[in-house]
Amino acid sequence: MTIRTLPRALAIGTIALAGVALTACAPSTDHSGMSGMSGMSHGATAPGTGTTQGSANDADAMFATMMIDHHQQAIDMSDMLLAKTGVDARVTDLATRIKAAQAPEIATMRGWLADWGAPSAAPGSMGHGDGMMSETDMAALEAAPGGEAGKLFLQQMIVHHEGAVAMARTETADGQNPLALALAATVITAQAAEITEMKELLAQL
Helix, strand or coil: CHHHHHHHHHHHHHHHHHHHHHHHHCCCCCCCCCCCCCCCCCCCCCCCCCCCCCCCCHHHHHHHHHHHHHHHHHHHHHHHHHCCCCCCHHHHHHHHHHHHHHHHHHHHHHHHHHHHCCCCCCCCCCCHHHCCCCHHHHHHHHHCCHHHHHHHHHHHHHHHHHHHHHHHHHHHHHCCCHHHHHHHHHHHHHHHHHHHHHHHHHHHC
């Protein structure tokens, strides 16, 4: 009897060890050590949305929420200028390009925030230090006649772009989402080039 039961015992032991090994190799569902925002999505987006990739942290969400408002004000400023007559064609061309670049980026960032489960509204802490224009600044641009408006637009947009570049550099240092980081790099490159262009234009007007 001993000879017959020994292989059975070994078989049971082998099955038990295999079960332990499989359990140890199984992916863990414990996300307690995951950094980032409470209630936010950390994984890749569901197939078909195409708006986000990888994980997102607080810096990514802050960058997107603040940059949406920042971009929107740049579009508002551009609309004010484009509604005027007598503006230098080079300035209106710049305003048109700013609108064309930043409107799609707003849509993209709103998609990210929806995927991440983050609020879509900025936290309300943006001020002139972020390059944002005050209500007085915006009123002055709206009231300015064509030629004067062109110069004022350039002066204001230089400050506005400088704020955007600073925000993008913060995202580059603190963010982790690859698409948000890529957009931040684009903002730095594109808007730094436009700052140079605007300073040159301003000197010529």
